[in-house]
Amino acid sequence: MINKKIVNLAIPIIFLNLIFIGGVSYGASLPRTSGTTPMTYIVMDGVIDEDEWSYADWKVGFYLDIDDVGNPPDTDGMNYMYLGEDADDLYIGLDLCSDQTGGTTGEWIGAWLITNNRTFTDVATWASYVDNGTESFLHDVENDKVYPYFLNTSGGGVGYFPKSDNQYTAIHGSIEGNYTLLDQSGLQPTFNMTSVPYNSDHRVQVDFSIDMKDYYTYFKELHANATVKVRISTYGKVNTTITDNEITVWYSNGTMDVNDPSQTYSINTGTSLVYDSEDFNAGNLTSDNKIQFSFIANHSSPFKIQLEYLTFAIFPLDINTKGGALSNPYSSINNYQIEWGFGPSFNSNASDHRMYEIKIPKSELEHYDSDADLGIIIGGYGTMSFANKNYWAFSQKNNSIREEKSDNYWYFNMSGLILPPGAGSGNILLIIIPVVITVIGIVAVASIILIKKRQK
Numbered sequence: 001m002i003n004k005k006i007v008n009l010a011i012p013i014i015f016l017n018l019i020f021i022g023g024v025s026y027g028a029s030l031p032r033t034s035g036t037t038p039m040t041y042i043v044m045d046g047v048i049d050e051d052e053w054s055y056a057d058w059k060v061g062f063y064l065d066i067d068d069v070g071n072p073p074d075t076d077g078m079n080y081m082y083l084g085e086d087a088d089d090l091y092i093g094l095d096l097c098s099d100q101t102g103g104t105t106g107e108w109i110g111a112w113l114i115t116n117n118r119t120f121t122d123v124a125t126w127a128s129y130v131d132n133g134t135e136s137f138l139h140d141v142e143n144d145k146v147y148p149y150f151l152n153t154s155g156g157g158v159g160y161f162p163k164s165d166n167q168y169t170a171i172h173g174s175i176e177g178n179y180t181l182l183d184q185s186g187l188q189p190t191f192n193m194t195s196v197p198y199n200s201d202h203r204v205q206v207d208f209s210i211d212m213k214d215y216y217t218y219f220k221e222l223h224a225n226a227t228v229k230v231r232i233s234t235y236g237k238v239n240t241t242i243t244d245n246e247i248t249v250w251y252s253n254g255t256m257d258v259n260d261p262s263q264t265y266s267i268n269t270g271t272s273l274v275y276d277s278e279d280f281n282a283g284n285l286t287s288d289n290k291i292q293f294s295f296i297a298n299h300s301s302p303f304k305i306q307l308e309y310l311t312f313a314i315f316p317l318d319i320n321t322k323g324g325a326l327s328n329p330y331s332s333i334n335n336y337q338i339e340w341g342f343g344p345s346f347n348s349n350a351s352d353h354r355m356y357e358i359k360i361p362k363s364e365l366e367h368y369d370s371d372a373d374l375g376i377i378i379g380g381y382g383t384m385s386f387a388n389k390n391y392w393a394f395s396q397k398n399n400s401i402r403e404e405k406s407d408n409y410w411y412f413n414m415s416g417l418i419l420p421p422g423a424g425s426g427n428i429l430l431i432i433i434p435v436v437i438t439v440i441g442i443v444a445v446a447s448i449i450l451i452k453k454r455q456k
Contacts, residue, residue: 039056040055041054041055042091042357044339045339045341046339046341046357047341047343047357048080048082048093048094048095048345048347048355048357049345050345050347053082053093056082056083056084056091057085057414058081058082058083058084058412059083060082061079063078064077065387066098066385067385067388067389071383073101074384075098075100076098077097078097079095079098079394081093082095083412087362088361089362090359091358092111092356092358093355093358094354096354096355098353099353099354100352100353100384106381107142107383108140108142108147108381109138109141109382110137110326110331110401111358111376111378112134112136112376112377112403112409113136113374114134114376115133115135115365115369115372115375116369118133122404122405123217123404126406127218128218130330130332131366132366133367135333135364136403137332137358138330139331139336146331146334147320148329149320149329149330150316150317150318150319153318154229154317155318157313157315157316158313158314159233160311160314161183161184161309161310161311162208162310163179163214163215165178165179167179167209168207168208168209170206171206171207172205173195173196173204173205173206175193175194175206176191176192176194177190177191177192179191182307182309182310184308191307191310192304192305192307193295193297193305194302201299201300202298202300202302203296204296204303204305205294205295205296205297207292207293207294209290209292210290211224211289211290212224212285212290212291213289219328219330223316226316227314227315228282228315228316229281229282230279230282230312231277231313232247232278232280232310232311233276233313234275234309234311235276235307236274236306236308236309237274238269238297238303238306239303239306240271240299240301241270241271242299243299244296244298245267245297245305246258246264246265246296247264247267247278247293247294247296248263248264248293248294249263249284249291249292252284252287253286256294258296322381323390324390325381325389325390325401326391326401328404333364334364335363336359336360336361337359338356338358338359340354340357341354342354354382370415371414373411373413374411374412374414377393377402377408377409378393379392394410395409396408396409
């Protein structure tokens with residue numbers, strides 16, 4: 001069965017040298033020397049044909065110890081990744097011999113790349129290099145589309161406090177204190193707004209402008225655009241009972257109407273501390289994702305509003321983590337071709353299994369350096385997975401997709417190496433490497449396969 005999709009993707013491939021790491025073993029590797037010959041023979045049909053991939057820079061075999069008990073007929077065994085490139089595209093082939101379940105329910109596939117020797121140890125740094133040395137590809141196989149970062153649900157919000165005096169302006173009246181007094185510590189003075197004469201009364205108006213992007217450390221625009229609603233909450237009192245005390249949320253066009261009941265709500269007018277809260281949907285955000293609101297209070301004589309705290313909870317769409325398999329399911333690559341199939345292959349002719357062929361235009365890989373080592377992690381689900389996990393992965397981190405750490409990637413030289421004597425053009429070099437594997441306290445020696453190096 002062949003299923004195909006042109007959305008546009010590409011990723012590298014590798015040859016083997018086996019090292020067992022938890023659920024994964026990796027086979028020894030030697031590259032070919034060219035890197036410039038077009039991948040002429042590949043037919044993008046979702047079937048891994050060994051002859052078609054004969055111009056790949058790398059073929060890498062890796063052993064997966066997967067949940068063959070919970071997900072039969074999936075089985076432990078060798079799987080293969082091919083990596084190749086030409087002047088225009090990067091190619092990835094995945095021959096997942098262990099994945100012997102043909103359905104696509106819940107299935108996804110991903111690859112994370114380092115294209116110019118970037119190093120990083122945390123999510124924020126990794127994200128800052130996206131499209132500038134790091135790339136990510138995620139495809140929702142079940143629905144045949146780029147993997148969505150968010151779900152269409154919102155399970156809860158996170159409360160925040162003002163973080164700068166630049167987020168508010170006194171229009172009428174004066175302010176005593178600064179933004180640090182608006183948190184919930186309780187052991188500090190109140191944030192005070194004191195009235196001034198206004199027409200025949202006294203008035204307070206303090207305008208707030210809160211940028212959603214200020215409360216995210218990476219992918220700020222993406223997260224801010226996913227805001228569903230904002231909850232504004234106050235805990236405060238007035239030094240004397242007053243006539244009116246309200247919060248008005250501005251429209252998205254930067255105007256407000258204090259007489260619009262859908263935009264205005266009353267808060268405490270008395271002298272005892274009271275908690276007030278109201279929700280406003282994302283339609284009130286400006287085009288640059290700011291929520292603007294005003295404290296407006298009136299009385300016939302002078303007064304002072306005393307706030308113990310002001311919070312706003314941001315309720316975003318839920319991140320599509322697939323139950324924790326993906327912490328940051330961001331796909332920087334949106335222009336690619338991916339095809340998948342289910343059947344036998346050169347590497348495993350005995351049983352049908354999942355195969356992928358992926359082609360990514362190098363125009364999607366900003367700052368791609370073919371002379372630098374290409375870093376790669378691959379992973380997915382469908383239904384093959386590690387035991388007690390909902391994904392499988394091939395990385396240097398045991399049983400894990402940790403794209404935020406550059407040490408977790410496998411690295412492959414795409415510019416080629418000098419072949420050993422006797423391994424001339426067209427020859428295949430096979431290397432058998434003994435590997436010690438410890439499984440549940442039992443030490444076994446595994447013969448690890450093969451390194452193929454092809455020269456053109």
